[in-house]
Amino acid sequence: MRQDRNGSLKWARTVIGVALGNGGRVAAVRGERRGRRVLCMAVDRDEAAKMVSEGVPCVGHMSARQTIARWFEAPFESKWKARRVIPTLVDIHLPFALEDSCHVVIPGRKGLSGRCRYLAIAARVMDIRRRIEELAAAGFEPAVLDHEGLSLWSHSIAERKPSSNGVVRIVVNADGDSSALAFGTPSEFLSVHSWRTSDPASAARIVRACRMALSASDLKAEWAWCGPDVADAAFVEKAREALAGEWSGSYFVHDDPAFFLSRALASRSLSDGPFRCNLRVGPFVHEVIAARERRVTARSAVALCGVSLFLLGAALCARLLVSRAEAELDRTFSAIASDAAGFPVVGRGQHALKIVEDSLTRRQHEWLPFVNRAGPSLLDLLGPITREASSNSLQIVSLNLDRTKISMSGIGRDWLGCERMAAFLRDLGYQPRLDRKDAGADGLVPFAIETADVGGARE
C-alpha cells in the first residue's frame, strides 16, 4: 500500500501531537498554526484526548523499532521513468513482503551519478494496526502516523539550525526502551535506530557503525538531546561520554525535551517542508483525511466544471458577439449599397462595390447637370488654372475642361513648371497624368496633362 498523502493537516489549523513513549507514557502538545508559524503548547493527556474526541485531528508516530527507512537509487535519471520502477525497488529493500506493509516513498536529491534517489519508509500492516490500537487505548485516534526518525531529525533542524553545512545532526531521543537515534545532514535525513537507555553501549555501537557506513570521519557531529529521560542528569552524563567517544562534537538539549517528539509531530503536520510522511495509508486512511480528500476532489471537480463552463460560455459569447457585429456590418453594407445603387444589391464585398460603382457611372449623366448648376461655375476654375500656367511660364495651346476631367497641352520653359502645374491640378482634386517631351531646339518643353475622370467626385 503506497501512500499519496503527505500527512499535512494544514487545513486543520490546530492539531494534537501525541508521542506514545516507553511504558505507554503519553506526551501531548497542542499545535496551532498562526500564519507561517506553528505554536506548540504542552497539554494534559486527558485534555488532549478530549480535544481529539471533539474533532481536533491527532498526529501520532510509528517508532523507529516498528519501521524501516531505506535510501535507494533508481537506475534512471528521469523521474518519470524512476517512478515506474519504485515498487519493485522498494520490494527489494524491504525485509518483508511489500503487500504486507504500508510504505511511503519520498524523493530526495539526485545522486552523484545524476540518478534519482528515494527514501522508502515502510511498516508492517500488523504494526500499524497495533499502533493505532495502542493510541486508541490511550484515548487518541490518530489521523496521521508520522515516522519517528524523520520527525526527530527535521524538527531538530527546524528548532535549532546546524552550525554549518558540514555537520551531522544526531538526535538522541532518550525514552527508556523506546529510545531512538536519528542521523541526518542539514539537508537530508540519513537513518534512524532504536536503542535502550539501559544499554548506552548499544547506542555507542550504532554511532560507530553509522560513522563508518557514512564514511564521515571528517564530519563533525552535533548532538541534540531530547526525550523524557534527559531530565536524568546522571544518565545523560554517562551516555554522553559513551557516545562522544565514538563521534565527538557539540552538544545541546532541546527546550522542553520531554515534549520534543510530540512537538515535532504537531509542527510537521501543520507546516510545509520536505520529508513529510503519513503511514496511515490504504485501508488505514483516517476518515477525516478521506473526507477531506473527497471534499478537495469534489471542489476541484466543481472548479474544473466551473472553469469549463466559463470557457464554453466565453467562447459562445465571443462567437455570438462577433457574429452579431458581422451581421450588423453586412446589414449596413447592404443598406448603403442599395441606397447608393438605387436598387437592392444582393452581392457582398468587391463585387457589390463594382455593382454600385457601375450604377453610379450609368446615372452620372443624369445627375451632372444638377451638380453643374448647384456647384461653382467652371469659369471660377478657369481663372486659377490660367494664372498658374502663366506663373509657371507655360503657354497653353489647347485646353479641355469640364466638371469631371481636364486635359491640356502646351509648351513650357522647363520641366519644373510642368510639374508644378500637375501638382496644382492634384491639389484641386484631380488625378493628373503629366506627359513631357524633351526640350526642342528652341529650348521649350512640350507637355500634355490629362486627368482621370473623377466622376463628379471632385466637388
Next chain:
Amino acid sequence: MTARSRMFFVLCGLVFLAAGGAAIETAKWLRTASARIQRKSGDIAALSRLASRVGEWKAAVAAVEAEAPSGRVGLDVLLREMFPSAEPDSIRETSRRVQGGWLLREAETTLREVSFEAACDFARRAETSEYGWRVAGLSFLSEHSAVGAGNVVFRFEMLERTAPSPRMIGEGIPDS
C-alpha cells in the same frame, strides 16, 4: 479516491478538455473573424465614399429645386451683341428630358479667332440670371500667331422644369 469519484473527476477533465478545445477553436475563429471584420469595414468605407457622391448629387438636386426660375433670353441674342461678326450657325442647341420632370437644354457655342478673355466674358454673362445658362465644359485651341486667342467652344446647360417638383407634392427625390 473511489472509483466513482475518479470517474467523476475524469468526466470533469473531459469536459474541461472539450471546453479548452472549444476555446482554442474560438480563438482561431476570432482571428479569421477579425480579418473579415476589418475587410468588411474597409468595404463599407469604400462604399460610403461612393455613396457620398449620391448624397452630393441629391443635395445638388435639392439646391436646383429651390432656385427661382431664370430668364429665357436666348444665347443668340448675347452672341450677336458681343460678337456681331459671329456666324449664325455658331450655336447648336439640343434638349432632353432628365429625371424628376426636368428638361435639360444644352447649347454648344463655337467662337472662332477670339481672345480668350472675351470668350470668358461671354460665358460669364451667359451664366447671369438674365440668361440662366451654366458652362458645362469648354474647349480652347490657341492660334499659332496669337497668344491668348484662338477658337473656343463652350458647352452650356440649362435646366427647366416641365412638371411639378416631386418635393412640392411630397414624393421625395427619386434616386434614378
